[in-house]
Amino acid sequence: MLIFERESVLLLAVILLAALCVVLLLRIYALERNLRQGAQQLKARKAEGGSAPLRLAAPNMAAEELMAQVSALLREGEDQRSDFRRREQALRRQIANVSHDLRTPLTSILGYLQLLEKEELSGEERREYLTIIEGRARVLQSLIASFYDLSRLEAGEYPILREKVDIREVLGELLSAFYDELEAHFQVCVELPEGLPSVWGDRAAMTRVYSNLLRNALEHGSGALAIAAWAGEGEVTVRVSNGGAELIQEELPHVFDRFYTTDQTRSGRNTGLGLAIVRALTEQMGGKAEAKLTGDVFSVILYWKA
Secondary structure, eight states, X not given: OHHHHHHHHHHHHHHHHHHHHHHHHHHHHHHHHHHHHHHHHHHHHHHHTOOOOOOOSSOOHHHHHHHHHHHHHHHHHHHHHHHHHHHHHHHHXXXXXXXXXXXXXXXXXHHHHHHHTOTTOOHHHHHHHHHHHHHHHHHHHHHHHHHHHHHHHHTTOSOOOOEEEOHHHHHHHHHHHTHHHHXXXXXXXXXXXXXXXXXXXXXXXXXXXXXXXXXXXXXHOEEEXXXXXXXXXXXXXXXXXXXXXXXXXXXXXXXXXXXXXXXXXXXXXXXXXXXXXXXXXXXXTTOEEEEEEETXXXXXXXXXXX
């Protein structure tokens, strides 16, 4: 009787052990099958460039977690590659735009230099051509300076000295300097009330900001030019608006992008650098810049901390 009981227990243990071995073998087979299928999906994704998540043939929490992490890494890699391609395309466009913007005044200078070689030119014609060459050279100098300044701004190497600045005084001096050009080009309306509080910024950088805005208006605007400033709670807002804008609402979010131009044929003089420098300088001084379009009136609004 005792021997029979021992044999029964031993038989039961053997059966349980065999069942356990079968279960383990099935789990190992399922895991191997999942890994093999995952490897095949990875190969197919690499060949076809797909982005579908990896799926398992049989449920397995550990394998599912592994596949989820692999899928996340693959998506991250694909996002990085897409971002790299976008940056590369943008860089190529920028290089092409820079080349065009520099080549335009340089070609003009070379052309007028060739005209100066003609012996039959009168003294008056020579002076006229030299004046044109000087103007084109100054445009070229300004472009090169803008490229350099923007690169320094984006690298955080542009010196900014934050101090209290009388923004009414800065605007008043600039409007006096641009008076003849503005009066010849626009119907000008200026609202700079007495008692505007001083704002935090760098006086030279702030002068550069509003000089760029006025030059942008002169190059691309017409009709009316309005400059208004008002004080709010802890800040001063200044709006520069000009008519004649050849923009559509879809283009508005891009006006501060460097090298952006509404002149897609690049036949005009718009380099897209002026407004990019406006935003970069304003933000480095702790302010904020935004653009608005109402009909054909384009406005740049700057917010300064008081």
